[in-house]
Amino acid sequence: xxxxxxxxxxxxxxxxxxxxxxxxxxxxxxxxxxxxxxxxxxxxxxxxxxxxxxxxxxxxxxxxxxxxxxxxxxxxxx
Amino acid sequence: xxxxxxxxxxxxxxxxxxxxxxxxxxxxxxxxxxxxxxxxxxxxxxxxxxxxxxxxxxxxxxxxxxxxxxxxxxxxxxxxxxxxxxxxxxxxxxxxxxxxxxxxxxxxxxxxxxxxxxxxxxxxxxxxxxxxxxxxxxxxxxxxxxxxxxxxxxxxxxxxxxxxxxxxxxxxxxxxxxxxxxxxxxxxxxxxxxxxxxxxxxxxxxxxxxxxxxxxxxxxxxxxxxxxxxxxxxxxxxxxxxxxxxxxxxxxxxxxxxxxxxxxxxxxxxxxxxxxxxxxxxxxxxxxxxxxxxxxxxxxxxxxxxxxxxxxxxxxxxxxxxxxxxxxxxxxxxxxxxxxxxxxxxxxxxxxxxxxxxxxxxxxxxxxxxxxx
Numbered sequence: 001x002x003x004x005x006x007x008x009x010x011x012x013x014x015x016x017x018x019x020x021x022x023x024x025x026x027x028x029x030x031x032x033x034x035x036x037x038x039x040x041x042x043x044x045x046x047x048x049x050x051x052x053x054x055x056x057x058x059x060x061x062x063x064x065x066x067x068x069x070x071x072x073x074x075x076x077x078x
Numbered sequence: 079x080x081x082x083x084x085x086x087x088x089x090x091x092x093x094x095x096x097x098x099x100x101x102x103x104x105x106x107x108x109x110x111x112x113x114x115x116x117x118x119x120x121x122x123x124x125x126x127x128x129x130x131x132x133x134x135x136x137x138x139x140x141x142x143x144x145x146x147x148x149x150x151x152x153x154x155x156x157x158x159x160x161x162x163x164x165x166x167x168x169x170x171x172x173x174x175x176x177x178x179x180x181x182x183x184x185x186x187x188x189x190x191x192x193x194x195x196x197x198x199x200x201x202x203x204x205x206x207x208x209x210x211x212x213x214x215x216x217x218x219x220x221x222x223x224x225x226x227x228x229x230x231x232x233x234x235x236x237x238x239x240x241x242x243x244x245x246x247x248x249x250x251x252x253x254x255x256x257x258x259x260x261x262x263x264x265x266x267x268x269x270x271x272x273x274x275x276x277x278x279x280x281x282x283x284x285x286x287x288x289x290x291x292x293x294x295x296x297x298x299x300x301x302x303x304x305x306x307x308x309x310x311x312x313x314x315x316x317x318x319x320x321x322x323x324x325x326x327x328x329x330x331x332x333x334x335x336x337x338x339x340x341x342x343x344x345x346x347x348x349x350x351x352x353x354x355x356x357x358x359x360x361x362x363x364x365x366x367x368x369x370x371x372x373x374x375x376x377x378x379x380x381x382x383x384x385x386x387x388x389x390x391x392x393x394x395x396x397x398x399x400x401x402x403x404x405x406x407x408x409x410x411x412x413x414x415x416x417x418x419x420x421x422x423x424x425x426x427x428x429x430x431x432x433x434x435x436x437x438x439x440x441x442x443x444x445x446x447x448x449x450x451x
Contacts, residue, residue: 071093
């Protein structure tokens with residue numbers, strides 16, 4: 001029920017109410033009613049046809065860096 | 079796909095598994111409750127449980143809206159479609175959930191009721207617009223993740239003056255359920271050391287509403303994403319908190335969750351809904367202020383007011399352990415019905431139906447684990 005998938009905004013309609021998003025090779029309509037200042041190229045979490053939030057690319061990179069670091073530290077420690 | 083594949087990377091998973099094994103003290107227990115069914119499924123689907131040392135255990139929480147919905151509410155929905163003859167629009171998750179006397183929405187549909195599976199609240203509005211003569215009811219269910227889209231639909235129906243659209247509201251709130259689990263934890267209830275906090279619920283409500291977890295119950299909580307590496311990193315963060323004697327709200331899912339959450343979505347929910355005095359949860363009983371109804375300003379869109387329905391007492395299926403499983407007190411394999419009379423093809427309880435239910439996760443990915451182990 002709470003599943004949401006990362007989708008990339010490929011176009012925004014002139015009213016700003018809905019966007020076309022890409023989920024891999026699949027294209028879908030997505031409501032922008034729940035977020036503000038969406039822009040083409042943004043990644044959003046899509047849930048039951050609505051963008052719930054934007055995904056922060058910086059935070060995602062930082063999370064992956066922390067994950068790498070955790071593994072490296074263990075290897076170094078034996 | 080971006081933001082999915084990299085969070086399922088096996089090399090990173092191996093590194094995290096090593097870090098967890100190194101961090102977990104062999105002399106102590108780490109009993110971690112993953113609140114959400116989404117976490118439960120990630121844990122089983124990707125074999126995360128098997129990457130943990132024996133003293134790091136996942137306990138499955140009640141975070142599955144379909145599972146915690148009492149059978150009377152499904153019966154209520156069936157009565158809307160049969161006795162009142164409305165067109166009932168529902169998310170597909172609910173179609174096979176058992177109601178009283180082995181009823182279900184799917185069986186009611188097969189018997190002729192107009193019940194339609196929809197993907198989005200926008201579909202329900204479209205169905206209502208297409209046939210103004212028919213009453214269309216949207217069966218609204220879900221935690222704070224799924225509530226804002228219902229609020230948008232209510233506002234759209236109001237703005238358009240759609241007279242034949244209404245909402246059967248079953249939205250529930252996460253923090254009261256978590257509070258109940260923690261308040262009943264202990265020797266007589268579930269024993270746990272830390273919480274993996276909700277993922278997409280928290281994108282909406284933020285991480286602040288969980289401050290009561292360390293403050294009132296002395297347990298650490300880490301808001302955790304739904305991908306397998308998110309779950310593993312969150313487990314590591316909890317283990318480190320427990321080792322350090324810290325007890326905090328930490329956020330692992332920073333790419334989508336902030337302290338404040340999505341304020342626009344929160345404002346929409348606050349406008350359209352009000353807390354119910356009490357609401358029944360399967361397994362947890364009646365919990366005060368744990369669910370939402372339509373606000374008085376939107377009462378004309380409330381299907382419970384528009385179509386009176388009286389539902390008597392509904393008996394649980396004998397032997398079904400869903401209630402204890404939802405509290406984390408029992409595991410699916412503790413249930414006599416599991417895998418014998420109760421399977422996804424012929425479910426006796428909601429936990430076997432929902433794609434987020436613990437029984438469905440065990441059945442799909444883990445039913446032979448103990449045999450092979």
